[in-house]
Amino acid sequence: MVDCLFCKIVKKEIPSYKVYEDKEFIAFLDIGPVNKGHTLVMPKNHSETFLDMNERELGKIMHFIQKVARAVVQGTKADGFNLMLNNKRAAGQLVDHAHFHIIPRFHSDGFKHWPQGKYQGNEAQQIADEIKRFL
Ligand code: 5GP
């Protein structure tokens, strides 16, 4: 993709702090880290969103992510990490080249998790049924 920022990083037209790559995937530091060591992992092949990635790639990228996540935790002495993917604008996806975030986390970082809601009546059953229709 000519105008894709992350394709340009893959082609080294834009510099990045790469931490690891193989033939199909690349891991590099996020330019605006939530915590230092925040790393992005993505397929080199352009897919706009997670749902556009092919099955073969998806199967392989999890192994790659696990290897990089272990190194991120060790290299930053993190107490844990979040593995995250923003899918489309509504979910905060700003760069349209599918990528996972590995965010090192520390007991001391003070970040709170998502607010949680509650289901009313049979709402949970209805929503589960709606989802199941597509599986
Ligand atoms: P998204 O919101 O699409 O899930 O995540 C995009 C991420 O890319 C953001 O966390 C942002 O900081 C990071 N980012 C944006 N531009 C660049 C860049 O030029 N280089 C690097 N390394 N990261 C970038």
Ligand code: ZN
């Ligand atoms: Zn791309």
